[in-house]
Amino acid sequence: MGELALPDGLAILGGGKIGEALLSGLLRGERGPADIVVSEKHAERAAYLERTHGVRALDVAGAAGAAATLVLAVKPQDIDSLLAELADAITPAHLIVSVAAGVTTAHIQSRLPAGVPVVRCMPNTPALVDQAMTAICAGDHAGEQHLAVAESLLQAVGKVVRVPESQLDAVTALSGSGPAYFFYLVEAMIDAGILLGLPRALAAELIVQTAIGSAVMLRDSGEHPVQLREAVTSPGGTTIAAIRELEVHGVRAALLAAIEAACLRSRELGAAE
Ligand SMILES: NC(=O)C1=CN([C@@H]2O[C@H](COP(=O)(O)OP(=O)(O)OC[C@H]3O[C@@H](n4cnc5c(N)ncnc54)[C@H](O)[C@@H]3O)[C@@H](O)[C@H]2O)C=CC1
Numbered sequence: 078m079g080e081l082a083l084p085d086g087l088a089i090l091g092g093g094k095i096g097e098a099l100l101s102g103l104l105r106g107e108r109g110p111a112d113i114v115v116s117e118k119h120a121e122r123a124a125y126l127e128r129t130h131g132v133r134a135l136d137v138a139g140a141a142g143a144a145a146t147l148v149l150a151v152k153p154q155d156i157d158s159l160l161a162e163l164a165d166a167i168t169p170a171h172l173i174v175s176v177a178a179g180v181t182t183a184h185i186q187s188r189l190p191a192g193v194p195v196v197r198c199m200p201n202t203p204a205l206v207d208q209a210m211t212a213i214c215a216g217d218h219a220g221e222q223h224l225a226v227a228e229s230l231l232q233a234v235g236k237v238v239r240v241p242e243s244q245l246d247a248v249t250a251l252s253g254s255g256p257a258y259f260f261y262l263v264e265a266m267i268d269a270g271i272l273l274g275l276p277r278a279l280a281a282e283l284i285v286q287t288a289i290g291s292a293v294m295l296r297d298s299g300e301h302p303v304q305l306r307e308a309v310t311s312p313g314g315t316t317i318a319a320i321r322e323l324e325v326h327g328v329r330a331a332l333l334a335a336i337e338a339a340c341l342r343s344r345e346l347g348a349a350e
């Protein structure tokens with residue numbers, strides 16, 4: 078296992094949606110703009126990141142020279158060209174932390190010099206509000222020391238769990254893509270308010286606060302979601318009338334199929350390696 082040469086230096090390679098979410102979260106924590114560099118292929122986007130967050134944007138090799146921990150935050154389809162750019166610039170003293178959906182640690186290792194430690198992660202965009210859910214796993218050359226570095230990095234923006242790599246595609250489908258399912262549901266519920274004649278702003282306020290209250294109950298009450306739902310569902314009342322329609326329209330089955338499709342897509346992205 079390689080020693081970490083510059084444990085505090087961090088580079089984010091790929092400054093898109095998740096790259097910026099992680100960057101902004103880390104800057105809200107203990108790291109300052111001098112501790113983080115970014116590498117972003119699109120010049121306009123790189124300039125935006127420099128302007129907005131006060132960090133330096135460097136090319137990939139420059140970023141690898143400036144930091145010991147490199148977060149790969151490009152699309153799975155772009156990972157191979159990024160790894161090709163990185164291969165000559167890194168040593169086993171670096172730590173690679175990849176957030177790319179589907180891309181395995183074995184694949185990343187196969188494109189880099191022997192012995193480079195790789196930790197694969199799946200965070201989500203609530204990193205923007207320090208409420209990310211991230212799962213991490215170690216590749217062949219990453220030990221406890223490397224997992225701990227990745228863990229503390231991602232704990233700055235939310236909660237972190239360790240899982241075996243065999244579970245990462247399922248995690249991607251559940252919590253990686255998960256925020257989109259909740260946003261979709263909220264969007265549809267606001268539309269229902271419009272259907273019922275409420276002003277959009279009022280419908281949005283009602284539903285967003287209901288989502289927040291329900292989420293806090295899910296986290297803090299210690300009760301199972303079924304118990305929480307039963308407590309809302311009065312005999313012969315309004316809620317059961319709605320639940321019947323959800324069952325008639327196959328919403329539970331749709332969610333099972335949707336999340337299974339996301340997991341299969343994550344595997345496909347990995348298999349395209
Ligand atoms: N958006 C999300 O909620 C999540 C995304 N991910 C993963 O994060 C990765 C990035 O996803 P997004 O941020 O959504 O995509 P994005 O398209 O917003 O960002 C990717 C960025 O990488 C840049 N880029 C591409 N090749 C580069 C290179 N060689 N050097 C430097 N920059 C390069 C692109 O210009 C772009 O700005 C993907 O692999 C995705 O699977 C993981 C968890 C959640």
Ligand SMILES: O=C(O)[C@@H]1CCC=N1
Pocket residue numbers: 178249253254
């Ligand atoms: O949609 C995607 O592929 C990425 C991975 C998880 C969330 N967004």
